[in-house]
Amino acid sequence: MLKWLAIVLLVLLALLQYRLWLGEGGIRDLGEVRERVAALEAANKPLRDRNARLGAEVLDLKTGLDAIEERSRSDIGMVRAEEYFFWVPGVAVEAVPVVNPAPAVSLEASR
Secondary structure (H helix, E strand, O other): OOHHHOOOOOOOHHHHHHHHHHHOOOOHHHHHHHHHHHHHHHHHHHHHHHHHHHHHHHHHHHOHHHHHHHHHHHHHHHOOOOOOOOOOOOOOOOOOOOOOOOOOOOOOOOO
């Protein structure tokens, strides 16, 4: 009787070991899942970096006037009231619509 109990226990142990090492959800599957996680983490890293840069830019735009001024100058071609805009012919510059141009200075008004 004891011999049969030992055989049953050994068979049960073998089945459990098989399931642990080779069965569904076992060690082999765990390795595959870890590889997929590492691949997804590598694919997400550039997106996380981009989100961090965009978050910093949003914070800078919310709190700092320098960032707003830089954006308005580069994106929509705005100038300050005390500044003058000079256009130099022959220089290739990207066409930027001027939303708020500086007031024109008349030569007759300065005489």
